[in-house]
Every structure is written in structure tokens, then in C-alpha cells.
Amino acid sequence: MKIQLNICLMLLGISILLSCTVKRAVVNPPVSNQSSDPAPQKFAIKPDFPDFELEFKKILEQHSADLSYPEVIEAFYQLHKLQPVLVRRFMAEGQLDTLLSRLEESAEHGLDPELFFTAGLKKMKNRLSNKKAGNVLSKYRDTVELELNVASSLLKYSNALQFGLTDPLKIYKEYFAETARPDSTFMMQVLEHKELKGYLDSIQPKSGQYLALQAALKAQVQAQEKTISQTGELLKLNLERLRWKNRPPGLKYVRVNIADFSLDVIDKGKLVLRMKVCVGEAARQTPQLSSMIYSVQVNPVWNIPESIARNEIIKYASRDKYYLANNSINVFKNGKRVWDLEAIDWGKAEPGSYSFKQRPGMKNSLGKIKFLFKNESSVYLHDTPVKSAFNQKNRAISHGCVRVEKPLELAFVLFGKGPKYDQVKNAMQSGYPREKYIGLPTAIPISIAYYTALADQQGKVIFNKDIYGLDDMLAEELKK
16 A cells, blocks of 8 residues: 555655646646546746657667557557546556566466566566655656556557457468458557456456366366376467357357367257268368358259369279269250260360259259358368268368368258258159259358367367368467
8 A cells, every 4th residue: 555655655756747848838728629638737947958759759669579469559549648647547546567468477367467567567667656755757657667668568468359360361271261360449448447357357258168177177187198288378369269259240150170070050059960970181271250040052053173073083083994983963065965884984084174063953062052151262061972981080181172071050050940941851852863952041150260179069179180280380380
């Protein structure tokens, strides 16, 4: 309490001195519309008195390279006339101690407290607190150094908890999920908060998944075939992923976890459907993305991609002249269908000279239905005729699309009971399959993500293998 009183008296003295920065008297200075902090009274002073604004500017320039978001911090202090507003605002009420306490507790989020210069801030605060009466300019310099580092640490901590330390768009090539990042307007608002504890409480992640991973980290849970330390690092990586602002909008959405080979439908926070999926093999990774499922195609025609045609279809056809007919595959050249398939010498066929389409039916690789959503990778969810694949432990076996175990159940959850779902069901069960598009009554968000640790409905953390090596990439980025 005595230290706080000393600090308050010191700040009061500095505030009075800060008011003496102009070489002429000013009567009734206007209050800035951009800040609610009180404007200091200004008086005429001696010409040789220290220029505090100039001193602030010098210190800001000296420390700029060591600050988080230096451009934002500089803009904030230009707006506040180069005044140490945060120290004046937070020191007297002990709010700075609240910030230091939260920074020290950041390890509970899997973050190193020194990312936020925690020890340095404590040292600066103690130095200012223990400063004896004497050189005014020396006190002011200590105040400004503390001020700038408080702003820097507060911004970095705030952004880390609300957006994550990293930007997944800069880490992963196959990442197309809409992910919010902090901008200068948001960060300026952070520095304007007057009541620090309430703000810091409000930014703590509160989702069930996040709290479950935090609890596992604190309890030092050990994953199979990993040490406690390795498990802790794995939990930290997935806590970072959960901090990314890429959650699907709306109360109802589809979530595919690539690493877990699973699909969940969440409605109002509850799991209403879960199933196995097959995802892209390592050489043809399923991308992380967000979109909206807007339609289904029942009894789809498969327009076989050129890469698959070149690397697989033509090779199979060259070995077995009946392969194309047996698999209901039509062949086209220059847009016209080729009927005499046996006359083609596939061993000499030029890549790209033919295109292929697989007709609807039991042998179609897309099965009886595919679920459509716009994306840059031309992937979708679809049925498959090879149901045995869902019995495999490692289901990274597709060309990039997501094969679903229970397509009719997924259609029911998305369409709901009614005539449109009946259309889907009847068309899928028809003995004479014909291609048909049926739009959803309401588009449903879909998120295809990658988590190697995630909690189940009972709160138990399930650990998955890093099938694409994306954990290593994220770990490297976090070290920077």
C-alpha cells in the first residue's frame, strides 16, 4: 500500500511537470474528442525546462524496434500528445499488477510469459516504484520506458488470446479458411480500455474444447507413445489452433477434422451426428477451408480430373481393354464421345488428348451423392462404393475429397424432414440412377480443419497422428 502511495505521488508530480511543455500560457485548453483522459493544464515556464514531448519521442524512436506493433503504438501516442497515459491510468489503482499477473499466468494457455516481456515489465515497475526523489528527467524516462512496454505487452497478449500468435495463412499452403486477424483499429481500441481487469477477463477463451485442452495441459496428461513433455507440446499447438478466429458462423455447422478422420454436425452447441471419413493421402492433402454447403448432386457424374486420368485411368485401360466399360467410364476427344474404346492404343495415347466421365451407378467413385460447397481446391464431400475403407485405421487414402461413411444420414440432418429430403432418398435408392441437383433449404456452414488433439463429448482429449506433418510446421512458426 505504501509503494502504491509513493507511485501515486510520483505520478502526480510527473503529471504536473508534464503540463509544463509549452512556452506560452494557454487559457481553457480544449478537450480532445478522441480521448477521455483529462488534458493537463499548461503554464508558461522557463526556457531551459526539459521538453517532455521531445523526450518521449526520442525514447519511442530508440525502443521502436523492440516493441510489438510499433506503428500502432506510435499512432496511439501521437493521438495522446506523447503522454504516458497507460501508466497514469493503471498504476494508481493497481491495475498494472493485474496485467502482470495475467502475463505470468499465460503458461496456462501454453504460452511462454516471456513472449510478453513479463520479467522486464516487473523490473521496470519496481525500479520506478523504488525511485528516490531527485532527477525529474530520470524519473520521466523510466516512466516512458514502462509506458511503452506496457502498451507493447498488452497488445501482444490481447492479440495472442483472441487471434493466436500465428497467422495460418502464412504457414500452410493448403489453407483456405476465413480467419480474422487484428487490425490497427482493433488494437487502438485495446489501448483505450480504462478498466483493465474486466477487459482481460473478457478475452479469456471459454469454449469447452479450449478448457478441456487447458485442463489436460495442467494435469500433465500423457498421450500414447509420447512423453509428458511431448504431449504438452502437442496440446500447446492445438490450443494455438483453437485461438485462430476461423469458427463457422451460425448455430448449425459441419466440422471435418482431417487428422481424426471424422465428421461432426453441431447444432446449437450439441453434437447431432458423427461419422468416419476418408481424407486425402499425404501427396494429395485435403485442404483446410471454410465454406457453405448449398446443394447436393444425387447420382453424380464424375468428371475425372486430368491428373487422375493421366496417372491412373489410362494406365488401367492399357492393361485391361475392358476396364473402361466395366467401370462405366465414357471417353471423349475434342468434346465428342468416343464409342470404339477397344480401338484405342492407350499405351501410345498422348496425355490430355482424352477426357473421361464416369456415369452414375453402383460403381461410380463418388457413390450415390456428393455435397457441394464453393472452394478454391475443387473438393467436396461424397459417398463411396468402397465401404470397407471405413474399417481402416489410417483413412488418408483419397485424392483430396472427403468420403463420408453415412451420406444419407448427413443429408437428413442438412435437409431436415420434408419433401426435399424425400427426393434425395428416393433418387439415391432408384434402380435407374439419373443425375439430379437438389438445393438445401438453407445453406449450412462447413469447416474442414486439422486438430491433432481435441476433446470428445465427455471432455476426454483424443490425440491423433500428424498425418500431414502440419504440427512441425506450426511448431517452427511459434519459435520465431
